[in-house]
Amino acid sequence: MTDVVSLQGLTKSYGPARGVVDLDLTVRSGEVFGFLGPNGAGKTTTIRTMLDLIRPTSGRALIFGLDTRADGVAIRSRIGYLPGDLRLYEQLTPRELLSYFGALRHMPTLAEAGRLAARFDLELDRPVAALSRGNRQKVGLVQAFMHRPQLLVLDEPTSGLDPLVQQTFYELAREAVADGRTVFLSSHVLSEVQHVADRVALVRDGRLVLVDSVENLRARAFTRVEVTFAVPPPEDAFEGLPGVRVLTRRGDVVLFTLGGEVDPLLKALARHRVIALDSHEADLEDVFLSLYRSDDRHAA
């Protein structure tokens, strides 16, 4: 079975600073793939290459096993695309815009577009020019999903959406994947994709820094436990516990990080009088920031 997306040594150079360098990446059928990186890292450049809107300087991008340069039309008939910098036809209404793209895709009916619009609570008959940023983004999402494409390529899909609408989007992404389809989405913040993505790639300055499953990343993450004691414990009370590290202590409040099980810490705490205990879930954002930093050291 071929990979849905296969980037092979993909390089796009513009000036000295922009573009992507020698990107190798595969996206498997039926997964949600998060494509992450700070703004300007090359995410949009990569995505626009996949749509054949720009052409690689070297290397190539295969989608469904087809080359983007040779088979653009065939590829795009099976892709739903949401641009990062979404611009719509201002003089059309959403209904007209969806009808236009539906015709270009030879869709017999717009029933699915209507269903999606209803789920997003999108009004179809007000001119685009009068729509808020969030509503425009909904139009963009509806046109990307409406033909039930095998691959969704979504550049910063949740930008401009309020949290409730973001949830609707995550549902749609999960439904698409449950349906055997594939979702490729970019973001500059991990928290936007960690709940929906199976795997993520991190790019920075046009280079691939890491590809891993969200599960593995999470395993690398430390849980934080904040404990409030009745009496400040002795300095050396928690030394030598496996996986446990004291991050900060302010009087009777101590912040621990856990690398593994919580049990050693619990056993140690049992010897003290504990007023309050607060545990935070692994924060992948911190993992990412630490990856950025370790990569910096590595590069230097």
Next chain:
Amino acid sequence: MIAMLHSVLLKSLRDVRRAFVWWSVGLAGLVALMVSVYPSVRDNTSLNKLVNDYPEALKGFVAFGGEIDYVSPAGYLGSELFSLMVPLLLLIAAIGAGARAIAGEEERGTLDLLLANPISRRRVALEKLAALVAEIVALGLVLFTALEIGSRAVALDVSTWHLAAATASAVLLALSYGALAFLIGAATGRRGKATGITAALAVAAYVLNGLAPLVGAIEPLQKASPFYYYAASDPLREGLAAGHVGVLIGIFVVVAVLVPLAFDRRDLAA
């Protein structure tokens, strides 16, 4: 589904429908104004003397192909409409439409979304070019209809065939420049560049055609000006010359063939 949004061609026509109405009103109004003045010009032979006394340098710009003969029906329409106003207006319409077609959509940022559909760039370019041709030909039909009705109303005696010939010549001239603006827009993605370069070339060609007969040094260059092929056959009196029509169509075809080549291979602006 909405009928006028079934294809890139139809959508492009739909986009210009309001502007087209205003262009039509403007062209028809201009024709009505000029034609309605003709009865008071017809018997005023002193006007002929006035025009004949123009500096030679101006005469080339007042004539439309043949001799001026301002008070004759063909001479009057030639000087008042076809020597400047008609080609000027049709060129503005065509160059504007050509520059807007691809570069305008690219600058507004909607081209990414359009080309994410399963349609080739070549196809998008050709449908948009077809829309440009349809728009300018339709404006030509409006112009021709206004001329035909107007000239009958005031007994301005130019045959239907000759009115059609002059209009067709103007439409073909406008299409050459419209296609050029389209090509520059498709190649660069810059609407301002497409409009500016094409307009500058058109003005240069117009001046060249008007002055060439007077200035020995540039006289042989007159035939390099598309305006020569627009006017030289004296369409209002003599109709069209196949060779001249062929040159204008040839310019359009050559430019049109270059469009997909230029548009296909470049990166689109984000």
